[in-house]
Amino acid sequence: MLELHGVSKRFGETLAVNSVSFSCQRGELVGIIGRSGAGKSTLLRLLNRLSDPSEGRITWDGEDVSRLKGSALRKWRRRCAMIFQQFNLSPRLDVITNVLVGVVGERPLMSSLIKFFPAADRARAILELDALDMAGAALQRAVTLSGGQQQRVAIARAMLQEPDLILADEPVASLDPVNAEVVMEALQKICRERNVPVIVNLHSLDIARRYCTRVIAMAKGAVVFDGPPSALTPQVLDRVYGGRASAPEPFSVVEAA
Numbered sequence: 632m633l634e635l636h637g638v639s640k641r642f643g644e645t646l647a648v649n650s651v652s653f654s655c656q657r658g659e660l661v662g663i664i665g666r667s668g669a670g671k672s673t674l675l676r677l678l679n680r681l682s683d684p685s686e687g688r689i690t691w692d693g694e695d696v697s698r699l700k701g702s703a704l705r706k707w708r709r710r711c712a713m714i715f716q717q718f719n720l721s722p723r724l725d726v727i728t729n730v731l732v733g734v735v736g737e738r739p740l741m742s743s744l745i746k747f748f749p750a751a752d753r754a755r756a757i758l759e760l761d762a763l764d765m766a767g768a769a770l771q772r773a774v775t776l777s778g779g780q781q782q783r784v785a786i787a788r789a790m791l792q793e794p795d796l797i798l799a800d801e802p803v804a805s806l807d808p809v810n811a812e813v814v815m816e817a818l819q820k821i822c823r824e825r826n827v828p829v830i831v832n833l834h835s836l837d838i839a840r841r842y843c844t845r846v847i848a849m850a851k852g853a854v855v856f857d858g859p860p861s862a863l864t865p866q867v868l869d870r871v872y873g874g875r876a877s878a879p880e881p882f883s884v885v886e887a888a
């Protein structure tokens with residue numbers, strides 16, 4: 632179980648994350664919503680320790696991960712798979728090599744440099760691609776895939792790390808409604824079937840409502856709502872989005888379906 636105890640992050644005068652406390656169980660799909668600048672990305676970066684908290688503690692199954700250093704810190708980062716809006720694939724490499732990059736940190740540097748991956752890793756990579764309905768594209772170069780397909784490859788790469796926790800920063804923000812749906816369904820399936828907690832930053836309130844088991848809303852760095860999507864009343868949304876009637880919706884998956 633992931634636990635945050637009064638976690639804050641300051642950048643000079645800016646309090647990007649303000650005393651955030653919550654816990655997250657295995658199997659939860661948590662959507663983080665809030666206006667631009669609310670602190671969502673900073674919070675994810677604190678969780679995987681790409682950024683250090685200014686105050687507070689982060690624990691995983693009781694172990695304090697907010698003070699880890701050196702190889703223990705690198706190991707924790709591998710246990711937290713990160714999925715980004717822009718997929719971060721190598722466009723010229725084929726799909727399976729892109730997925731195998733997920734185990735690079737666990738293999739000797741030289742074997743990774745010459746792109747030698749043991750047969751067992753290759754087999755696991757194919758299985759992860761297959762779980763996301765992408766095995767047929769294993770030998771295609773990543774650049775030839777659609778955005779939604781690339782994001783599924785990025786998820787397969789993340790899963791090859793056998794993560795304890797999946798963090799996704801706006802994973803569907805650059806996708807069309809149909810691909811956004813496919814990617815969110817993939818995250819939902821991983822969360823349910825592998826019992827891995829998924830924490831996902833979302834700009835679309837519609838998607839948060841539709842796929843998340845729980846929503847955490849941030850405003851000015853602080854948590855202003857934590858509960859089921861059904862409890863997101865207009866009053867709560869006013870607090871989250873600062874008087875706007877609702878969240879900015881780039882599109883509606885419900886309408887498109």
Ligand SMILES: Nc1ncnc2c1ncn2[C@@H]1O[C@H](COP(=O)(O)OP(=O)(O)OP(=O)(O)O)[C@@H](O)[C@H]1O
Binds near residue numbers: 647667673
């Ligand atoms: N490296 C940094 N240096 C200085 N200020 C930063 C840094 N990273 C974030 N901030 C500030 O911290 C605040 C929170 O930013 P953050 O990117 O976490 O918000 P966000 O909710 O993810 O926004 P968006 O939805 O636009 O991505 C903002 O005021 C931002 O300018």
